[in-house]
Amino acid sequence: MTKNQKTKKPVILITNDDSYSASGLRKLIKLMRPLGHLVVVASDQVMSGMGHAITIKTPLRMRKVADEPDYEEYVCNGTPVDCVKLGTQVVLKSKPDLLVSGINHGSNASINVIYSGTMAAVLEACIDGIPAIGYSLLDYSLNANFDHVNDFVVKIAKKVLLESLPAGVCLNVNIPAISDEMPKGIKICRQSHARWVEEFDSRLDPRGGDYHWLTGRFENDDIAEDTDQNALDDNYVSVVPVQFDMTAYQAMKTIENWNL
Numbered sequence: 001m002t003k004n005q006k007t008k009k010p011v012i013l014i015t016n017d018d019s020y021s022a023s024g025l026r027k028l029i030k031l032m033r034p035l036g037h038l039v040v041v042a043s044d045q046v047m048s049g050m051g052h053a054i055t056i057k058t059p060l061r062m063r064k065v066a067d068e069p070d071y072e073e074y075v076c077n078g079t080p081v082d083c084v085k086l087g088t089q090v091v092l093k094s095k096p097d098l099l100v101s102g103i104n105h106g107s108n109a110s111i112n113v114i115y116s117g118t119m120a121a122v123l124e125a126c127i128d129g130i131p132a133i134g135y136s137l138l139d140y141s142l143n144a145n146f147d148h149v150n151d152f153v154v155k156i157a158k159k160v161l162l163e164s165l166p167a168g169v170c171l172n173v174n175i176p177a178i179s180d181e182m183p184k185g186i187k188i189c190r191q192s193h194a195r196w197v198e199e200f201d202s203r204l205d206p207r208g209g210d211y212h213w214l215t216g217r218f219e220n221d222d223i224a225e226d227t228d229q230n231a232l233d234d235n236y237v238s239v240v241p242v243q244f245d246m247t248a249y250q251a252m253k254t255i256e257n258w259n260l
Contacts, residue, residue: 009070010036010097010161013125015083017047017104017117020065020075024103027146028135031153032100033071035161039096040066040073041087043080048106050117052124053079062086080121088128098161099125102135103153105144109136109174109228109238110194110220119172123244126170131160133170138232139177148178152186152237165241172240176232187236192227194220 012032016025020042032038041062055078066073076086080101088095104118113119118134125132135153137144156173165171172191176183198216205211220229228238 011092011094012036012038012157013084013087013092013096013099013130014038014040015042015080015087015099015101015121017043017050017080017101017121019043019046020073022046022105023142023144024105024135024137024146027149028100028103028153031150032157035154035157036097037070038072039087039091040071041076041083041091042074043083044075044077047079047117049115050079050120051115052081052120053117054085055079055082060086062090080117081124084121084124084128088125088130095128095130097131098157099130099132100135100157101132102137103146103149103175104134104136105142106140107136107138107174107232108134108172109138109232109240110192110218110222111196113172113191113240113242119242122170122172123242126168126242127244129167131165131170133157133160134172136172136174137177138174145178148182149175152183156186156239168243168245169241170243172228172238172242174228174232174238174240176235176237179235181235183237184235185237187231187238189228189231189238189240190226191240191242192220192224192229193222194218194229 060078062074062076101118101121108116122132122134196216201213228240231238
């Protein structure tokens with residue numbers, strides 16, 4: 001493991017998609033501080049739903065906002081993926097030992113992983129061979145309560161620091177919202193086959209022009225017991241191993257038989 005040269009601690013890069021001021025990010029920073037030398041690079045604005053977007057049409061700007069023993073924090077105008085690139089290539093100029101993203105305000109289970117800026121940062125790190133974890137809480141409130149997440153977040157991070165992860169694999173961790181009962185434990189799951197059914201609320205502006213608000217509902221017909229949605233519904237923390245290789249290997253023979 002590459003250590004911080006002065007403290008010999010693991011280097012942990014942290015980002016999110018809810019902006020640098022989000023309470024979920026602040027909670028994640030607090031939980032990671034005892035585990036290593038932290039470098040935080042986060043956006044100055046909310047980047048939810050940005051997926052794997054990168055900034056190529058405008059300059060990226062970054063400023064340091066904190067510099068303490070074993071802790072550096074930077075704010076930039078980029079996407080979560082930009083934050084990972086800046087953190088590794090500009091700030092650290094090397095690969096960290098771990099990338100953690102979150103704690104997201106809202107679910108990134110099931111198909112949400114496709115749209116998620118939180119998980120895009122994780123996948124970007126994974127592409128670069130960096131062990132990476134995305135954490136999300138099933139509470140969309142700006143004032144979400146994170147009091148119950150400590151043990152789960154730290155336990156998983158410590159295990160990844162100790163064991164690393166298989167090549168090309170990262171983790172998508174979702175935690176139930178706080179309730180009268182603590183989560184029952186952790187379940188290793190597959191991503192449930194669900195989808196968003198989109199609708200548009202279309203209106204007219206004062207000048208007579210059309211504008212549209214994207215709305216919709218989440219539909220999940222995949223009720224199998226081995227899915228992340230089922231685990232979360234049963235008050236478990238779900239952990240889904242995720243990969244960036246999107247090849248449908250099971251379909252290759254079928255397509256080959258087309259004799260294109």
